[in-house]
Amino acid sequence: MNRTRFAPSPTGPLHLGHAFAALTAAKLADPGQFLLRIEDIDQSRCRPEYEALIAEDLHWLGLDWPLPVMRQSDRLPAYQAALDRLGELGLTYPCQCRRADIRAALSAPQEGAEPVIGPDGPVYPGTCRHRHVLDAGPDDAIRLNMARALDHLATDGIAFDDENIAPGIPHHLSAEQMISGIGDVVLARRGMGTSYHLSVVVDDAAQGITLVTRGKDLLDSTYIHVLLQRLLDLPVPRYHHHRLIRDDQGKRLAKRDDARALRLYREGGMSAAEIRHSLGF
Helix, strand or coil: CCEEEECCCCCCCCEHHHHHHHHHHHHHHCCCEEEEEECCCCCCCCCHHHHHHHHHHHHHCCCCCCCCCEEHHHCHHHHHHHHHHHHHCCCEEEECCCHHHHHHHHHCCCCCCCCCEECCEECCCCCCCCCCHHHCCCCCEEEECHHHHHHHHCCCEEEECECCCCCCCCEEEEHHHHHHHCCCCEEECCCCCCCHHHHHHHHHHHCCCCEEEEEHHHCCHHHHHHHHHHHCCCCCCEEEEECCCECCCCCECCCCCHHHEHHHHHHCCCCHHHHHHHCCC
8 A cells, every 4th residue: 555645845835736645646546545744844935824834735636644744944964964965974054155156166168068057057067065064164065075975875877657647657867967967965954954855855754754745847857866865864765757747838737826725716606626627537
C-alpha cells in the first residue's frame, strides 16, 4: 500500500492545479494513506487564513487525512540536524552571494557562453566554494558542494524511476551533468534555516512517504532529492510526476491566477463532483 502526501504552501488560495495534485495523490494512495503537510518555512509569505482555506477546499473536494498535520515551521531542528551531518562530511559551505551577485558573475564575458539554467535557475558559479561551513554567518546561505557530494558517494551519476513519465526507463544524469547542469544548490536559505530541497527530503522520510506525487515541472529537482536521500541514508521513495493543469492559453496555473481559485468556483455554485470530473476524476 502506498503512503502519499499533498504539501501546499499557505501563501494563497488553492487553484485547479492544486486540486489535481491533491486528488492524484489521494487516488494513488488508495487503499493506503494520504497525508497533508503544510510547507510554511517562508513565514514572511505564509498566512493562517490561507492554511484554513486549504483545509476547507480539500474537505470540500472530498479528501480527508490523519491529524495532526505536519508543519515545516515546527521542524527546524530536524533540518538543522541534516545540515550538520552534511557539514561534518565536508559537503557544504556558506554563501554570501545575492541574486544580483550571481547575475553579475554569470554575465562576465566567457567566450559568449550563455548561463546554464538548472532546477533553481542559473547554475551557481562557485564564488564562495572556498569557504568553510564553520565560518558561516547569520546572513549566509548554505550550499551543497555538488562535486564533493558525488565523490563522497563514489557514484558516476544519479538515477531514479518515474511511474508516469517513461516508466521502466531510468531517468539518469551523469556526475558531470549534475555538476554542470544543477550545481551547488542552496540547502538553507538565509533567514529560513532550510530550503525546499532539504525539507522535502527530511519530511518525506519522517512521514514514511513511499510514493511522491507532484507536477512534472519538479522532475529535475528529483535528482537533487535522490542525491540528498543517499547522502543522509534516507529511504528513496518511488516517484510519480503528473501533468500540469494549464489555462486556455497553455499557461501553467499559479496562485496569482485568483480567477481559478477553488473557493471562487465553490462560491459560484460549482459542485465538487463537477470539479473532479473536469479534472478527470
